[in-house]
Amino acid sequence: MSTPHSSHRWTNLAWLLLLLAALGLRFPDFFQSPNSKVIEPYADGLKAYTNIEYHARYDSSLTYFQGMNYPYGDHASAAVTQPxxxxxxxxxxxxxxxxTGYTRAIIHFSLLLGIGLASLFLMLLLRRLGCHPWWAMAAGLGVAFLSPQLHRFISHYGLAHLEVIPVMLYLLARLEEAHxxxxSFLMALxxxxxxLIHFYYFAIMAMTLGLYFGIGFLRKPGIKRLLKYALHYGVQVGLPLVFFYFWMxxxxxxxxxxxxPWGFFHFHAIWENLVTSPYIPWYxxxxxxxxxxxxSYEGQAYLGLVAIVGLLAMLGRWAGSRFRQPFVRAGGKLQPFLAKALGASSILLLLSFGLPFTLPGLEGYLDYTGPYQQFRxxxxxxxxxxxVANIVVLAELWHWVAKQQDNLRLGAGIAALLLLGAEAWYSANGPDLRLDSIAELEEGRKYTDLPGIDWGEFQAxxxxxxxxxxxDNFWYETEGLPMPxxxxIGIQTGLPTTGAALTRTSRGQAIRQLELxxxxYRLPRILADFPNGKPLLMLVDNHHFSQQKARYAHLLEGAQLIYESDSYRLYRQPLQAFEDRIAARAREIRYRIANDSTGxxxxxxCLATDATAGISLESFDTLRSARYYRGGGxxxxxxxxRNVLFDQPIPKQFGTGWYNFSAWVYIDQDRLAQAEAHFEEYEPETGAVVKAEVLPLHRSLSVVDTNGWALFEKVFIPQRSDTKVRLWVQHPRILRDTLWVDELLVRPDAVEVYRQGPGYVYRNNRWFPVGG
Structure with a gap:
């Protein structure tokens, strides 16, 4: 005759064997090539590997990451290094x-360990809720492999730790039992x-715990209960908060x-995320x-048919009792835990929809939420x-099966577990998580194997x-291989990069990087921040450079080619070249104004390269403003x-002509670089819109000055010659900040416009100071 202890022992062994079998079937290459390949060889996925390895291998501090945003770096948490x-x-x-050479394998096995810990703590929790060990084992595995966090294996490895919420719920249940x-100290830990894996977990856990204790207090208000909950919450969340405040x-x-930060109104859940899944065949x-x-990718949290049907059945049962009986009845002594956890997670579910700020007319109130809006x-x-929904339904289902031990109920329970297992398997196998090889990580093909390059010669x-x-003010994202x-190169040589793919970085530092x-135009301020005069190693991706040559070709001037392949080139970029290029532009403009009398x-x-060109200049100097780029207004x-800057026919306008609109905008304010420029061509008599275009300002910045201003430039092609064109600037989300625009120039795109005045020469709205 078996004892409960022996039953648990055999169940634990069966759980371990089933877990290893499932992991082996789902992630075979994690075991076959754990350190030589990666899940995602580009973008966020590769960055997760390289940032962790760079931080562990080269940084001198546990707190600060120097691998990106050189020379400034950033905090290890903002760098997503999984501290x-x-x-x-x-x-x-x-x-x-x-x-450090085994970083990729450590990351892979830490993710698999998270699956195992999630299923373990779910199983342990279900046992404490009165479920049979075998039921708890099967349910725990099913809920773990159906978890929406498993889909974060694609690239967001910090968010793919499935164990986080099951551990939190298990500790809450133990606290409910033992008081x-x-x-609480274990919860704080x-x-x-x-x-320290991902700071979003702090928000998720702190809000869950706060709502849990808040609901517990409202169920039975009292000073003693309030003080008790305040003490537990202070230990569980207050202590970590103090640590992170001083550490970060x-x-x-x-x-x-x-x-x-941008994204709150884009990265919220929708109801379809809960009841459907793109990975399940019937959906x-x-x-x-x-x-x-x-x-919505960020809102994916498919509950599974078992939980959906179970919640609906419980809702019907609750309504049938005229709401007199508790909604949750399972759990025995832990029934209050289930009720409070379900209430807390239900409120978080509403918040995941962006409520109340996604309701029409309430968007602007998000500005008053303080740190909450950081979790976009x-x-x-x-x-x-x-x-919680799955735990509640599975506990209720076992309670129903065990209440009357007949074959019909047992069969229904087994069918529910089989359905959960089937959906979990489809969901877990939905995303492509096969490991990919990267040639430059293989022995003999690394960047450090390139001949004739002294990597110590460069600083970044x-x-x-x-x-x-x-x-969250600028969005410079490269496609393909430049970032990988x-x-x-960084993890193989120790060279940091001036590029950045971090979180909540400094706006001022980003502007200084863009100046570079x-x-x-102006000598980039970042040059004075570099710790030495070593040249930069410039990596040029041939394919993507050819597509953006107009923006980056100037960087080749004065740069020295040191290596070339079919796909990329490496250059020595002397720091002096940045000053030389500016001086060359000013000399060229001065020379042409002084000597090109026939052109x-x-x-x-002004002076223009076409005597028949139509040009519009608006200095705004007559307007009073707290800031201006030139001229005093x-x-x-x-x-x-709707800040209307231009509303008239383009001078000498003709249909399908290419016209260049440029204006200086002040960008050194939070997210104002993401204001939108609206172009609208319309009939003067009827107001009927002929053509409309919208473009964020930061997408078309041609020049970045060192005083917080940048030149926005956009080509607009009117469809007719008898229409008017209206240009206005507006931010769709930030309603009450001040926006400044100066020196609007409208010209045919093929025509260059020159000017000269006291202390400056000018070409196409670029102002270069000159001596004398």
């Missing part, structure tokens, strides 16, 4: 044995540790991180043959509901095309209004 993982690798490598501060923010010199059939199913991908807040890598992500090549790669013609107070308006 818990990279820090452990670093400590072991520094003081025991160097394991001991021991479990879990909150801190998981937040105290004495930080960066004061211009985005207060209102694929519905999507292809019946009705198109909408999906609120769709992730539905993850606790996924786990300048990627071309350039990438800069994370400030740059990051792999945009048109030669330049007076037009509207500029257009000033509220960002949320």
């Amino acid at each position: 818990l993982v990279s820090g452990l690798i670093k400590l072991v490598s520094d003081y025991v044995v160097d394991i 001991s501060l021991k479990f 879990a909150v801190a540790a998981f937040s 923010y105290h004495n930080s010199s960066i004061t211009d991180r985005a207060a209102r 694929q059939y519905i999507d292809q043959h019946w009705i198109k199913i909408q999906q 991908s609120v769709g992730r807040f539905n993850w606790p509901f996924y786990y 890598v300048l990627p071309v095309p350039y990438f800069n992500l994370g400030s 090549r740059t990051l792999i 790669v945009h048109e030669p 330049l013609f007076p037009v509207d107070g 500029a257009f000033q308006g509220l960002s949320g209004q």
Whole structure:
């Protein structure tokens, strides 16, 4: 006769064998090639590998990451280095044995360990809720492999740790049983540790715990209960918060991180995320043959048919009791835990929809939410509901099966587990998680194997095309291989990069980086921030450079080619070349104005390369404003209004002509570079719109000055010659900030416009100072 202890022992062994079998079937190459290949060989996926390895291998501090955004770097959390993982690798490598070369394998097995821990703690929790060990084992495995976090294996490895929420729920259940501060201190340790993997876990856990205790207090209000919950919450969340404040923010010199990061109104959940999945065959059939199913990647949290049907049945049962009986009845002594957890996760589910700010007319109130808006991908807040809903339904289902031990109920229970397992298998196998090889990571093909290159000669890598992500003010994202090549060079040579693909980076630092790669105009301030005079190693991706040659060709002037292949080139970029290119532009303009009497013609107070050209200049000097680019005045308006800059026919307009609109805009304000320029061609008599275009300002910045201003430039092609063109600037989300625009120039795109005045020469709205 078996005892409960022996039953648990055999169940634990069966769980382990089933887990290993499932992991082996689903992730065979994780075991076959754990360190030589990667899940995603580009973008966010590769960055997750290289940032962790660079931080562990080269950084001198556990706190700061220097691999990107050179020479500034950023905090290890903002760099998404998974500080818990990279820090452990670093400590072991520094003081025991160097394991940085096994970083990819460590990442892969940490993800698989997360699946195992998730299923383990789900199984343990279901046992405490009164479920049979075998039922708990099967349910725990099914819920783990159906988890929406498993889909984050594609690229967001920090968010793919499935164990986070099951561990939190298990510790809450133990606290509910024992009422001991021991479990609150364990929870504090879990909150801190998981937040060191990805800081979104801090928001998810802190909000779940706060709502859990809040619901518990409202169920039975009282001073004693309030003080008890306050003590537990203070330990569980307050202690980690104090740690993160001093570790991340105290004495930080960066004061211009985005207060209102972009994405809140894009990265929220929709109801389809809960009840459908793109990876389940029957939903694929519905999507292809019946009705198109909408999906939001950030909000994916398919509950599974078992949980959906179970919740509906429980809702019907609750309504049948006229709402007199509790909604959740299973769990025994832990029924209050299930009720409070379901209530807390349900509120988080509503928040994951972006409510109330996604309701029409309430968008602007997001500005008053303080740190909450930093967590812009609120769709992730539905993850606790996924786990809690499944735990509640599976506990209720076992309670129903065990209440009357007949074959019909047992068969229904087994069918439910089989359905859960089938959906879990389809869902887990949906995304392509096969490992890919990268040639430059193989022995004999590494960048360090290239002949004749002294990597110590350089101080950093300048990627071309350039990438800069994370400030939420500018979005310079390269396609293809420029970023992967740059990051792999970094982990193989120790060279950091001026590029950035980080989180909430400094706006001012991003502007200084852009000064370095945009048109030669003013001496980039970042040159003074470099710690030495070593040249930069410029990596040029041949294919993507050819597509963006107009933007980056100037960077080849004065650069020295040191290596060339069919796909990329490496250049020595002397720092002096940046100053030389600016001086060359000013000399060229001065020379042409002084000597080209046959190629330049007076037009509207300027010199133009076409005597018949129509030109429009608006200096805005007569307008009073707190800021201006030149002349003492500029257009000033509220960002949320239609700030009309031009509303008339283009001078000498003709249909399908190419006209260049350029204006200086002030960009050193949070997210105002993402204001939109609206072009509208319309009939003067009727107002009927003939053509309309919308473009964010930051997508078309040609020149970045060192004073916070940048030149926006856009070619517009009117369809007719008898229409008017209206240009206005407006931010769709930021309503009450001040926006400044100055020096508007409209010209035919093929015509160059020159001017000269006291202390300056001018070409196409670029102003170069000259002596004398």
